[in-house]
Amino acid sequence: MQSTLPRTYLILVGYLADGRQENKEKLVDGCLYVKDNTGIIPCELLHFELEWLESLFVFPSWSYIPQTDQSAAGYLEILVDPVPVNAPKEVLHSIPVTSPVSAELLLTSRITCKKRSKLTLAGELTRLGPLLHVHHKTFFFLFLKCFASAVCVPVLVQQPSQLLWHHVFQLGHRYTITGLSMSSLKKSRQPVFVTSASSCLLPYCVEQVREQPLDSASQGESTQSSSLETAERLSCPLQMGAEEEQPRPTKESKIISYVGFVTKILNVQAGLFLLDNQVCLCLAYQPLLNSARGLRPGACVELIDVHLLQKPLVSFPFTVLSACLSSMVVLKSFSRLSTPYQPPASSGNLCLQLLFRFNLGMPLYLWLVSLLETFEERFSCFFGHRRLLSSTHRNPGAAEKFLVPLLQAMAPDREEARDIYNEILSKIHRCPLQKYFTLSPPCQAPSLSAVCHVAEQKSWEGFSPSQLLSSLEAQHMGSQELNRRLAWSYCTLSAESFQPQLILLGVLRVSSRSSSLLLQDKSSTVPCVISHKDGSPFAQTALIGSLLQVENYQIVVERFLKTDFPSWEHLENLEHVRKKKTSVYVQFYFEDVQVLHAADGQIQKDLRSGNSSCLRRKKDGSTTSDLETPEEKMLKLKDHKADSGRDESCQGGQSSTGTTSCVSHLFLVTQKEGLMLRNYQLPAEENEAQELLSKKQSSFQATVLWLGRPQLWSHPREIGNLSELEETGDGEEGVMQQEALLLFMGKSLRWFPFLHVDGLYRFIVPCCSDLEVFDKLYFSPVPATFPSRPSCPLCLPVQDIWHLQHETWISCLPEHQLTAMSVLTGMDQRIASIPEVLSSSFTGSLVSFCGEIVERTLCASPKNEKPSVTAGLPKQKGTLLSRDHSVKLSVSVASGSPVIMDIYITATYLQHLRGLLPGAKILFQNLERKISRFHNVYCIYIAASCVSIVSLPASHLPFPSSPAGKASSPSLVFLSNLRPQLKNLAQARILCHLSCVLTVCLQWICSLCSCIFKEGRCTRHNPPCPSQTGVRQASARVLVEDGTGEALVLCRNEHVAAVLGLSLLEWEAVQSCVWSRGSVCIQHGEAPGTGCLEEPEDLVACYLRSLCRSPLICRPILLDFSLDRKPSKILQPAPLQLRNFHCGEVEFVSQVGPRSSLLCLKVEEVGQDALHYLNSQRKSRTSSSC
Ligand SMILES: [Zn+2]
Ligand SMILES: [Zn+2]
Secondary structure, X not given: OOOEOOOOOOOEEXXXXXXXXXXXXXXXXXXXXXXXXXXXXXXXXXXXXXHHEOOEEXXXXXXXXXXXXXXXXXXXXXXXXXXXXXXXXXXXXXXXXXXXXXXXXXXXXXXXXXXXXXXXXXXXXXXXXXXXEEOOEEEEEEEEXXXXXXXXXXXXXXXXXXXXXXXXXXXXXXXXXXXXXXXXXXXXXXXXXXXXXXXXXXXXXHHHEEEOOOOOOOOOOOOOOOOOHHHHHOOOOOOOOOOOOOOOOEEEOEEEEEEEEEEEEEEOOOOEEEEOOOEEEEOOOOOOHHHHOOOOOOOEEEEEEEEEEOOOEOOOOOEEEEOXXXXXXXXXXXXXXXXXXXXXXXXXXXXXXXXXXXXXXXXXXXXXXXXXHHHHHHHHHHHHHHHHHOOOOOOOOHHHHHHHHHHHHHOOOOOOOOOHHHHHHXXXXXXXXXXXXXXXXXXXXXXXXXXXXXXXXXXXOOOOHHHHOOHHHHOOOXXXXXXXXXXXXXXXXXXXXXXXXXXXXXXXXXXXXXXXEEEEOOOOEEEEEEEOOOOOEOOOHHHOOOEEEEOOOEEEEXXXXXXXXXXXXXXXXXXXEEEEEEEEEEEEEHHHEEEEEOOOOHHHHHHHHHHHHHHHHHHHOOHHHHHOOHHHHHHHHHHHHHHHHHOOOOOOHHHHHOOOOEEEEEEEEEEEOXXXXXXXXXXXXXXXXXXXXXXXXXXXXXXXXEEEEEEEEOOHHHOOOOOHHHHOOOOOHHHHOOEEEEEEEHHHHHHOOOOOOOEEEEEEEOOOOOOOOOHHHOEOOOOOOOOOOOOOOEEEEOOOOOEEEEEEEHHXXXXXXXXXXXXXXXXXXXXXXXXXXXXXXXXXXEEEEEEEEEEEEEEEOOOOOOXXXXXXOOOOOOOOXXXXXXXXXXXXXXXXXXEEEEEEEEHHHHXXXXXXXXXXXXXXXXXXEEEOOOOOEEEEOOOOOEEEEEEOOOOOOOOOOOHHHOOOOOOEOOHHHOOHHHOOEOOEEEEEEEEEEEEEEEEEEEOOOOOEEEOOEEOOEOOEOOOOOEEEEEEEEEEEEOOOOEEEEEEEOHHHHHHHOOOHHHHHHHHHHHOOOOEXXXXXXXXXXXXXXXXXXXXXXXXXXXXXXXXXHOOEEEEEEEEOOOOOOOOOOOOOEEEEEEEOOEEEEEEEOOOEEEEEEEXXXXXXXXXXXXXXXXXXXXXXXX
16 A cells, blocks of 8 residues: 655755754754755754764765645655765864762762862763753753663753754763753752753763762662663563453553554554554653654654553553653654655644643543544534634633533543653652553544434344334234334434443534434534424524534434234234334434534625635734644635535625625514425516426425514624614504515525524625615515505515524513514414314314324324325435325323324425424424314314424433333213313223123234134135234223213223123133134124124124123223214214113112213223222212312
8 A cells, every 4th residue: 555665866965954043033943954055854864973963965865755735845864874075073082071870979969069060971871851842942851871880860951052962862872971060950859960051962982081980889779770671671572452351440551662663643643653553652641753753654663661551441442552751762764655744733732732731641541532533533624623623722622622521520630730850850750651540431422424323223223013012902903003003113312322422513504405404524414403491492593504512412213114014923023024214313402502613604604705814813813823834824725615615605696796794684473384395486587497486396485574674784793783673663664564475495495494483583685785685576476467465465585695693582572672563463372272272162274382292103194185285395215104194193281181182294294394202392383273073173284384392302201112101090080071072181080880881892804904804814805815814803882880971981902801801811712712703793782683683503692792791790990091082973872861870779860961982991990998999089079079
């Protein structure tokens, strides 16, 4: 993959320099340069002699390494020692020398030596500290060892002209340094030798040195032993993963030495390199060697005294070798591969800033780096690296806003700040790398595509179709119903559902194609639903384009299954699952959103291209703008590209005028309709346009009331107050309160999620100064040949470049403005309550109400509702719902409320409707109210309808498919309380007397065609039915009375057994007897002879009949029921008749009204004790109600 460096056959001639003379103010950084009169370029040498400085050289072998960023300059790698053009300098004379043994004595008893003249030291170099830049000073430490003993003394080199010595020193070589004085460091009071301006570095040469023998009494071994043995340990293989599973949390890192080749640059900003494809080298804890020049893949490095950390982070695949300030990193050979130079950022390196600010250990640092890497990868294409990462003290960047709270939580009180002098000089080594623990990442923020992928996976994890149904119900279902019940399900995931916890990050977008809100990163987009905790709809248009962080959310995975299970018995056989699909979206509250990077207003963004520089300078506020490196300039250019590419709004149009002025118009939304295909006859000049527009296209419309006149602003930023509201009160009402119908099509569809009834919004026409811009676009919805009527509002097609800005809600206006407004609108009571809508006195066909979804079921579409209007809507990807399906939402006023309203929505509308989940509170607007044949009130979702989510379901909802999710026992009522207008009662309970069983019917039916199924075969012959599967079904009608009234109860399946008082075994036996007969039905009780004739010899029928006649069947029971909304009329007696009632021994005669029809939900036997208790309760309630 990586090609070798091309050989350069050019001979380079130049001076070696340290850059001092180039620019006097420039900080001398210890770098070497090659220069001539045309320029200067940094260079790297493996070997350097001091006398080479400022000499003219011929460089016979060298490579030029360009930067990854092509526009920036690279550097030279000098492969072979340069050849001097002039004669070398003269050798110095012999010098008196103090060897380190005596020097250490001098250091320890420094009081007496303070006034001594300059010293000369000679010794072997045992350690060379890295070049440090602290407070605009550059310096380094070195350690010299006495030749005979192990005593080492530290020397501080800080003269700018001596920084080059750093290149000269080689470990194990002997040196002489002159002109040293003694000093102690301010902070740590460590005594050190310090070079002076006159100090010289000389190679140690026995002939030139006259020893100054001092008494060598103290040769104690008390000193730090950083001996030569380390070199012998080099390149010994690492024991990888040997002690991985340590029970104790903190581990001690080993100090080792290592020689290896750089094989990959993992992250140069974070100082992470891969050596020999197996260990990670971390250089973050010391300044990066020569700004990472030379550290290219293929280079050989020697590491001395580095810390070995095994598995510091669970998710990090490598063992880490990390250099601290007492480690040495030496470049041994240059790379021969042609890999470019990636320079570390000179300033604003967030990784390192945070490392030092929080004094992070290796595990947290690696975690931080991985978070930052993904963060950059995901969002730098939208905002540019610079805007994401750069942070001033007062104005932290997006990445910092994201990371700092996480680090604060993880490292709340990192002990003391790092003491670098102590780390270098102390005899007992102390650094942040010594102790560590294996960190499992506490949270993650992966890409959105990964989030979706994991969520989908989780939604199918351990999924089986039988979970979605209770087996009691499922065993009686025909194939069609069974598969329909499986077709659509969902599961919700929260941050805690993921391990580690998942933080959602994304740029808020709005799609004009799907008219939905999206979270976006580089990898993907995820639709999202945002609500306010106070129930007001989400309308923050200013948030578009902002980078959001959400930690409290629900990821909803809608599961779609295409199955062909013949019956419930086959549910375990997954061959019948033909197709699986999911669609994922996320919902959260606006209050849980943290804005990491606020978008500039859309309009400001448009204007920026004109005078960007002045805006930027205002933002930065300081002089930094003129110190821009070419690199930063490039980033800016990229920024702009990214912005304009993503920008969905203003392009072209009036923007060519270059003006910043804009026109705005305030309005109140009085009605909003849903998305549908509409066919508008727009007044078009050209035939082409006419043709285009007469096609049906997705659109929505809203009725609005203009407030005040259009206003002219010199700059969008100045738009602010609601001054228009003040002028609405007085005169000229015709103009002021004009109503209009706004048409949203094409790109303006993006305002759909933001536009809500009762909101005050403003249209802003950017780059425009024409106050009549709105008037010019009006057209009448009726053709011009008709006389226009004032009642018919004018239509206004919303232009793509217009910007919508939400101002406030009508309910938030101060009182004086509000009264003016309500006079204007005169429509406060548009939202009804569910009981109001249900009541028979309700008039009106379009209704709006608010309610909580209790249940969401898929059912076959009502035959009379043809989904023709929506047939052309683009098919939603990811759904497998067929068009003839519709969804029934059972909605109650509040959770636990017994009154429910059913809403039917055909599948084709569902693609725009997210968040319709059990537990969610929804505002339904403009539903069509309907009355069924049975006089039940229900609603259907039509093209003009729309929904908005008032509150999200609580996250602790029971799994929706589990039948155990129902509320506790329903309330106890009397039959006389049941009034027909309470038809939508969800569930109630009575204590009653079962007075007689009217009919019982047991059947086996074909699961495919619902014909009678007899002896394992479907009885349908014309055409023959291939079905092999039959399903048992049972029904019974019984009469009950509770002393206040009488009711007819329809029981199904297992409830029939309960009513007949049969045990499970008995019931099984009876049902299996029906298998050979197909069906057995009996009629009993009052209405004899109205049903079919029974065959007297049938044993099962005889058994059932005798069971029904038995006096044991008449007993008290506790019955949970709902009202039968499709009651049978056949069994209804004439209204108002006299009937006998029994209560113990006493018999009553009472006049009763029509019977209620109930649907049995549960039958419970009542013991004597319970009966007594319940009766006493009933009595107390009756007396209290009398
Ligand atoms: Zn260390
Ligand atoms: Zn059949």
